[in-house]
Amino acid sequence: MHFKISKNLWLVAPAAIMVAILFLYPLCFSLYSAITLDNGSFTLEHLHTSFELYSNDILFTILIVLISVILLALLSTIIAALIVLSPFRSVVLILGVLYRLPLFIPFIVTAQMMRTFLAKNGLMNNAFIASGLMTPMDTVSFLGWSGIIITFVWKQLAFSTLLITGAMSALDESQIRAARNLGASRFKILTQIILPQIFPTLGVAMVLSTVTMMSVLSVPLMIGTGTPTMISADMAFRVNSYGDYHVANALGLVSYAICAGLAWFYLRHSLKDKGATA
Amino acid sequence: MFTKTKIAVLAAVGIAQFTSFAQAETVLNVASAGGQNMVDYVKTYLAPKFEAMHPGVKVNIIGTGPGDAGSHKILEKLSAQQSSNLAKWDIDVAVVHQKIGGQMVSEGLLAKYRSEIDTGKLVSRDSAKNALGTNVEGYVMPMFHSQTAIAYNSDFVTTPPKSYDELVTWTKKHPKAFGYNGIKNGMSGVSFVTGWIYAYGTDAKTLSSKPYNKDVESNWGEAFAKLKAFNKNITFTPGNAGTLDMLNRGEIFMGPVWVDMFYSWKEQGKIPPSMKLALIAPGMPGQPMYYVTPTKAAHPELARQFIELATSPKVQAEGIVKRFNWYPGIDAKYVKSELDSATWNKLFAEITPEDLSQYGKSFPIASYFDDIKEGYERQVSN
Amino acid sequence: MINTHVTIQSMVLEKLKNMPLKFNFWLQILFILVFALVLFGPIVNLLIWTVTEVWYFPHALPSQWGFKYWHQVFNPYSNVSSSLFTSIIIAILTVCVCLLVSVPAGYALSKRSMPFRVFWMLLFLIPQAFPNLTVYMNIARLFYEFGLNGTLLGVVLVHSIHGLMFSVWISVAAFSTTDPMLERASRNLGAGPIYTFFHIILPQAAPGIIASCIFVFLESLDEFTGTFFVGAPDISTLPLLLYSASMEGNYQIASITALILLVPSILFMLIINKFMSPEMLSKLGK
Numbered sequence: 001m002h003f004k005i006s007k008n009l010w011l012v013a014p015a016a017i018m019v020a021i022l023f024l025y026p027l028c029f030s031l032y033s034a035i036t037l038d039n040g041s042f043t044l045e046h047l048h049t050s051f052e053l054y055s056n057d058i059l060f061t062i063l064i065v066l067i068s069v070i071l072l073a074l075l076s077t078i079i080a081a082l083i084v085l086s087p088f089r090s091v092v093l094i095l096g097v098l099y100r101l102p103l104f105i106p107f108i109v110t111a112q113m114m115r116t117f118l119a120k121n122g123l124m125n126n127a128f129i130a131s132g133l134m135t136p137m138d139t140v141s142f143l144g145w146s147g148i149i150i151t152f153v154w155k156q157l158a159f160s161t162l163l164i165t166g167a168m169s170a171l172d173e174s175q176i177r178a179a180r181n182l183g184a185s186r187f188k189i190l191t192q193i194i195l196p197q198i199f200p201t202l203g204v205a206m207v208l209s210t211v212t213m214m215s216v217l218s219v220p221l222m223i224g225t226g227t228p229t230m231i232s233a234d235m236a237f238r239v240n241s242y243g244d245y246h247v248a249n250a251l252g253l254v255s256y257a258i259c260a261g262l263a264w265f266y267l268r269h270s271l272k273d274k275g276a277t278a
Numbered sequence: 279m280f281t282k283t284k285i286a287v288l289a290a291v292g293i294a295q296f297t298s299f300a301q302a303e304t305v306l307n308v309a310s311a312g313g314q315n316m317v318d319y320v321k322t323y324l325a326p327k328f329e330a331m332h333p334g335v336k337v338n339i340i341g342t343g344p345g346d347a348g349s350h351k352i353l354e355k356l357s358a359q360q361s362s363n364l365a366k367w368d369i370d371v372a373v374v375h376q377k378i379g380g381q382m383v384s385e386g387l388l389a390k391y392r393s394e395i396d397t398g399k400l401v402s403r404d405s406a407k408n409a410l411g412t413n414v415e416g417y418v419m420p421m422f423h424s425q426t427a428i429a430y431n432s433d434f435v436t437t438p439p440k441s442y443d444e445l446v447t448w449t450k451k452h453p454k455a456f457g458y459n460g461i462k463n464g465m466s467g468v469s470f471v472t473g474w475i476y477a478y479g480t481d482a483k484t485l486s487s488k489p490y491n492k493d494v495e496s497n498w499g500e501a502f503a504k505l506k507a508f509n510k511n512i513t514f515t516p517g518n519a520g521t522l523d524m525l526n527r528g529e530i531f532m533g534p535v536w537v538d539m540f541y542s543w544k545e546q547g548k549i550p551p552s553m554k555l556a557l558i559a560p561g562m563p564g565q566p567m568y569y570v571t572p573t574k575a576a577h578p579e580l581a582r583q584f585i586e587l588a589t590s591p592k593v594q595a596e597g598i599v600k601r602f603n604w605y606p607g608i609d610a611k612y613v614k615s616e617l618d619s620a621t622w623n624k625l626f627a628e629i630t631p632e633d634l635s636q637y638g639k640s641f642p643i644a645s646y647f648d649d650i651k652e653g654y655e656r657q658v659s660n
Numbered sequence: 661m662i663n664t665h666v667t668i669q670s671m672v673l674e675k676l677k678n679m680p681l682k683f684n685f686w687l688q689i690l691f692i693l694v695f696a697l698v699l700f701g702p703i704v705n706l707l708i709w710t711v712t713e714v715w716y717f718p719h720a721l722p723s724q725w726g727f728k729y730w731h732q733v734f735n736p737y738s739n740v741s742s743s744l745f746t747s748i749i750i751a752i753l754t755v756c757v758c759l760l761v762s763v764p765a766g767y768a769l770s771k772r773s774m775p776f777r778v779f780w781m782l783l784f785l786i787p788q789a790f791p792n793l794t795v796y797m798n799i800a801r802l803f804y805e806f807g808l809n810g811t812l813l814g815v816v817l818v819h820s821i822h823g824l825m826f827s828v829w830i831s832v833a834a835f836s837t838t839d840p841m842l843e844r845a846s847r848n849l850g851a852g853p854i855y856t857f858f859h860i861i862l863p864q865a866a867p868g869i870i871a872s873c874i875f876v877f878l879e880s881l882d883e884f885t886g887t888f889f890v891g892a893p894d895i896s897t898l899p900l901l902l903y904s905a906s907m908e909g910n911y912q913i914a915s916i917t918a919l920i921l922l923v924p925s926i927l928f929m930l931i932i933n934k935f936m937s938p939e940m941l942s943k944l945g946k
Contacts, residue, residue, distance in 0.1 A: 011768035012780055015761040015824060023787045023821050026798035030790075053655050079695070082688060091688045098692070101699055103874070104925040105706070106882035106899065109918040112906045113702040115516060116709070121527040123705045126720040141529065143516055154702065159875065163830065166867045170837055197837075201868075204833045208826065211789045218906070226460050226514030227659040235791050237462040240346040242648055243381060245794055252791040259789035260782055267778045307893040313908040314901070322737045340892045341900065344908040351888055354797040358889075362804035368893055519909025528717035539908070547714030547724065548909075 034249035046250035053247075058254060060228035064145060065213050065258075068152040069206050075153065076160040077202065081190050084168040103158035111222040114151045118142035118223070147223040148230070152213050159212075160205035167201035168194055203266040211259050231255050306580050308339045309355075310373040311348030312567060315542050315602070317341035320373075323597050324588055331587070335580060345464055345518070349378035356387045356572055367574045370581040373421055376565040376641065380409030383417045388570050390416040395582050397589040402609035404640070405566045411488055411643030418568035419589045420607030422538070422598045425557070425564030425638050426469035427629060429525055429540055430532040433552045438532070441559035442477040446504075448532075449511040457513040457521055457530035461654050464518035468651065469641075470534040473562035474505055475650050476639060482561060485642035495649040502657040509658065522549060534562070537629070541603045555628035561637035566607060591616050599625060605634075709915040729912035733920075740898065740920065747897040748924050750812065750887075751880040754819040758827040758876045761820075763869065766831025767861070770838075781832070788825040792885060800889040810894035818886040823876035830875070834868025835861070870932055877928050881921060 037043050051058070079099055083092050102110065117123050120141035128134040142150060171194060179189050195202075213219075220230035231251050238248040306328075310317050317339055325337035342348040352372050359367045374382065382388050392398035392406075393416060403423065407415040428445070430438050439445040449456045459467035476482040478501035480494055513530050515521040521533040522540065526549045535555075543549045569588060571581040587593060594606045595616035603625060606613040614622055626634070641647055709715075714724035734740055769780055799818065800809065808814035838861050846856040862869075884899040891897070898921060905913035 008768035008771055008774050011764035012774075015765040015828060016780065016783060018761060018817075019783060019787060019821060019824060022799065022802075022817055023795070024783075026795050026802055027786070027790060029798045030794045033794075053660065056660065078691075082691070086688060088685055088688060091685075091692060094692055095695070098696055098699055100929070101703065103878065104922050104929075105703070105918060106902065106921065108882075108903060108906045109706065109914060110702070112909075112911060112914055113706045113709075115520065115523065116527075116911065117702045117705045119524065119527055120529045121717065123708070124701055127701075130720060154698070162871055162874075163833075163868075166871050167833070167837065170864075170867050200836055201833045204829050207785075208788075208829055211785060211825065215788055215791055217793075221463060221907075222516050222520065224463075225516050225520075226509075227462075229462060232791060233462055235793055236347065239793055240350045241461075241468075241651060243350075248791075249794050252794060256786065256790045259785060263782055263785055264778060267781055305893075309893065314905045314910050314913060317904065318732075318737075322735065325737070338893055340888070340896060341904045342888060342892075343904040348904070351885075355800060355889060355892070358797050358800035359804055362801050364804055368810060517907075517909075519907070523909060526716050543909070546910075546912075548716060548911075550716040 030245070030249045030252065033245050034253050036246075046246040047253070049247050050250045050254060054231065054234050054251065056228045057231055057234050058258075060145070061214065061230045061232075061255075062258060064148055064152070064230065065210055068149050068156070068213060069210055071149070071153050072156055072160050072209055073202060073206055076157055076164050076205070077195070079157075079161050080164040080168050081194070083165050084194070085186050085190065099161045100158050102155050103162065105155070107155060107216050108218040108222075110151055110155045111218045114147060114154070115143065115222050118147045118150065143223055144225050148219055151219050151223055152209075152216075156209045156212065160202075160209055163201055163205040164198060167198040171197055200270050203270055207259075207263045207266050210262055214255050214259055304335045304577065304580070305338050306335055306370050306577055306584060307368060308337060308371045308373070308584070309342055309352050309369045310339060311342050311344070311352060311375060311378075312373060313344045313539065313542070314341060316373065316567075319597060319601070323601070324584075324593070327593070328584055328587055332580065332583070337584070346375055346378065349374040353378050353382055353385075353387070356382065357385060359574075360385075360387060365574065366576040367572050368576065369572055370575040370577050371584050372570050372572065374568055374570060376405060376409045376568065377644065377647075379418050379568040379570060380412030380414055380644065382570065383409070383414045384412050387572055388417045389573050389575065389578065391571055391578075391582055391585070392416045392419060395419075395586040395589075397586050397591075397608065400589070400591065400608040400612050403566065403607075408640075409568075410641055410647060411490070411645070414568075418570055419585055420566035421569050421588065422594075422602075422607050423564060423566045423605040425537045425605065425629070425634070426466055426473075426534050426562045427537055427540075427555045427557045428532060428562075429522070429535045429549075429553055429555055431525065431528070431550070431552055432554045433550075434531045438554070438556040439558055440556070442474060445532075445558060446508060449508065452531070453511045454513045455531045456511070457515040457524055457533040459515045459517050459521055460659065461651055463516060463520070466518045466521060466534045466536055466539075469563050471505070471654055472641060472647070472650055473534075473558075473560075473639070475501055475642075476563075477501075477560050478504055482563075482639040482642070485646045486640050488643060490643060490645040492649075494646065495653060498650075498653055499657070502653055505654070506658045525549060525553065537564075538602065538604050545603075557629050557633045557637045559637055561639040563639045563641045565641055706915045706918065709911045710919060712912060729916055733913060733916045738901075739896075740901075743896050743898045743901070744920060744924070746812075746895060747881055747899065747921075750815050750819060750895075750897065751877045751924070751928075753812070753816045754823055754880040755873050755876050757816060757820040758823040759869070759873065762824060762827035762831050762872070763862075765828050766865075766869075767835050767857070769828070769832045770835035781829070784824050784828040787821045792822075796885060796889040799886075803890050809890055810892075812891075812895065815887055815891040815895055815897075818890050819880040819883055820876075822883065822886070823879050826875040826879060827869075827872040830868050830872035831865065834865035834872075837868070838864040873932060874929055878925055881925060 034046055035042060079095060083095050086092050120139050125134065125139040129136055175193055176189055179193055215232060217232045217236055220233040224230065224233065231254065235248045235251045238244045308320055310320055320339045325339060328337055329335060342351045352374055356367060356369065401420065403420060406418060406420050407413065439448045458470045461468045461471055475498060479498040515524050515533065518536060518539060521535055522543050524530045525533055537555065540555060544553060569585045571578065571585065575581050589608055591608065591612040594608055595613045598604050598606050599613060599617060600621050642650065708722065711725050711727065712722040713726040713728050715722035768774055769777060803809045803814050842860050843856055846860045882899055884903045887895065887897050888900060898917060902914055902917040905917065
């Protein structure tokens with residue numbers, strides 16, 4: 001047993017050392033500056049400032065990310081399930097090509113596209129007006145929190161669907177076949193056979209999406225308007241405008257805590273799940 | 279497994295070597311903050327001119343992105359090289375914003391070179407000596423001067439406001455038709471807020487000169503409260519480009535913009551010809567872009583010659599004024615003689631020279647500036 | 661991957677021939693239609709901007725179309741093709757580095773016997789989750805000391821650190837779906853651990869690992885801040901141009917650059933799907 005554990009450690013070592021040297025070590029300077037004053041003495045002042053000035057933004061960020069993640073989980077499961085379970089070959093083929101498109105468009109371009117698309121007199125509303133579905137009076141701007149969510153979901157959908165479809169199609173076909181033979185409906189197959197088995201992948205997709213959304217700067221900058229805004233924008237503001245690395249790093253700490261919290265929740269849950277089945 | 283890694287590393291190092299061999303000629307590295315048009319200006323206009331004058335030299339230009347963020351990246355890269363004690367730094371000439379320029383001087387990142395080049399004497403603006411309270415005399419040459427102003431759609435707004443007071447009344451009559459980008463999302467919004475403090479807090483003259491007095495800030499409570507009320511009547515836009523974008527699509531009819539960006543957009547057909555500019559009382563701030571050269575530039579001589587070329591009256595006239603319709607960096611009298619009067623007058627078609635000298639302010643010194651921004655964060659947006 | 665779907669669904673199809681499918685079919689078609697509209701709307705916007713010369717309110721569409729900005733992007737002064745080439749080389753090398761370190765790590769971390777598993781998993785999250793803005797300066801300082809600045813290797817390393825989150829996490833998920841019984845059976849039949857890994861375990865995890873390659877590739881192709889701090893001025897990649905054009909609202913240049921970047925991304929995905937389909941890999945194992 002001991003031999004096995006140390007062997008596993010060796011396998012993780014190259015990746016871990018890479019992260020440690022190339023990221024953790026430089027990161028230490030940042031963390032250090034989050035909790036010290038300029039003269040090097042320990043302080044919680046920067047964290048305090050972060051919460052004092054940006055507590056609304058922190059809340060806003062959590063809400064945005066949560067809503068986006070829930071929408072993502074729902075939509076990508078539906079699409080993946082359609083691809084895997086749909087009896088119509090044409091549907092599967094079209095969907096299989098369609099959902100991947102946003103994968104190839106960088107976040108910054110997505111943000112820029114959405115800015116001119118979702119705006120009050122943007123292409124979307126113009127198209128609605130031209131097709132007679134709407135009058136110029138009814139148009140609303142989606143720039144702001146709803147635009148941020150739309151952009152995140154639009155862009156990340158491809159990512160999570162790709163992962164989930166992969167996991168679903170890697171499942172053992174005989175189980176599905178057996179369930180079919182027993183007369184289970186497709187919906188039942190999805191919820192009772194497929195979903196429990198792809199839960200780890202779904203979790204990974206959501207954790208990684210959360211991390212990505214928290215770190216993207218271009219979307220809140222280009223789609224978000226006024227206040228509140230996302231913490232990534234606050235951090236950039238702190239650095240670029242005040243040259244204040246202390247508070248920026250303190251905000252970074254908060255942002256990491258949110259991501260790590262979610263990841264920890266998922267990991268604990270998935271470990272427990274495994275323990276139960278094993 | 280490990281042999282594989284080794285091979286990969288060796289291959290990568292090999293490729294890295296190969297690329298460095300490929301650049302055997304002298305390369306002058308120019309890093310420029312600011313928009314793509316500034317990068318293109320150096321790339322397609324200045325660089326060929328300079329390369330023709332100096333055979334065997336190649337100008338390599340890197341754009342670092344618009345706004346303070348772009349300048350900040352240059353600052354951070356230089357300061358990383360400084361703290362690694364490198365003998366030669368990899369940027370020879372940099373184009374940066376005023377505030378970061380001041381910061382770079384105080385961190386000892388820049389060479390004092392202005393007295394060494396011929397065009398150094400042609401500079402007259404105060405902003406060439408003073409960057410938000412930091413003495414930058416000798417370290418910088420202005421590339422061009424930029425100004426914030428209120429842009430409006432003259433099809434819908436026939437009598438533009440002439441002062442902040444009139445603007446406030448206007449927004450009451452036309453709710454949501456004025457838009458600006460807050461302060462986190464680009465400098466045009468910051469400028470607008472700074473102008474607001476000049477109007478309702480403390481005048482520009484006090485705030486733009488030393489000494490700093492922490493108590494001044496305490497008088498701004500009312501100004502911020504007024505701004506908070508004002509914010510209810512307006513539309514928030516996403517960024518500097520976002521304001522122009524919303525003006526273009528007719529979602530707002532008025533908003534603060536950078537004059538240089540305004541002209542670029544107009545020239546590219548991205549805002550209608552009916553867009554006009556107004557500089558309102560008691561004034562809005564503007565700032566220059568600086569040409570600087572780092573203390574340990576690899577090619578200090580070439581860097582100086584490059585800046586000399588870029589700030590010569592001819593290049594300023596043809597490149598900055600004629601090409602972009604931007605205010606020149608060196609004293610106007612040297613530039614004016616290089617141009618026909620039509621081109622020169624175009625520069626002042628929107629904003630008269632009188633308005634410019636009366637209402638074109640500079641940014642406050644850094645400490646007051648931070649007070650304004652932090653006051654806004656605490657009292658207006660929180 | 662598509663082939664697998666097809667086999668499953670044709671199998672399901674057989675069983676379902678006599679079910680009332682018409683309603684379902686139209687429902688799914690409707691879903692696809694709506695989905696396609698939602699997806700294509702913004703993309704059409706992007707495409708329009710690439711050929712727009714003049715477009716302002718109150719025109720619903722550009723009032724002047726043309727390729728002016730294409731000429732601008734491809735003018736002789738801008739070295740679009742060479743920066744594109746650099747971008748692609750960097751992205752491919754990044755994928756290699758990530759694969760090399762994350763396949764073993766992913767395999768080890770998929771074992772429940774792995775000590776401090778949560779700790780390791782969270783470790784690989786850090787480079788993406790912790791906002792990089794404040795860290796890059798320190799990385800640049802470190803790299804200047806090693807002489808890695810301005811080298812391809814330096815850029816590849818920085819990109820790999822970010823790619824690791826995708827490759828490690830997804831590999832772990834991929835390896836944990838593999839069947840432990842097969843592994844045990846192979847060992848019981850006398851196969852060595854390395855043989856078992858490459859012939860039994862890896863093929864099972866291949867779809868997930870391939871997906872992770874695509875994400876690492878795309879991540880690297882879109883990265884610009886790290887490239888600037890570590891690569892500039894010697895190494896210039898396309899996204900740097902994309903970034904400045906986008907942030908300042910130069911939609912034409914940004915859209916065209918995005919279109920150019922689309923080419924290698926889609927090619928990479930097609931190649932990797934074609935030559936490394938799960939079936940291929942499992943055949944290699946036989």
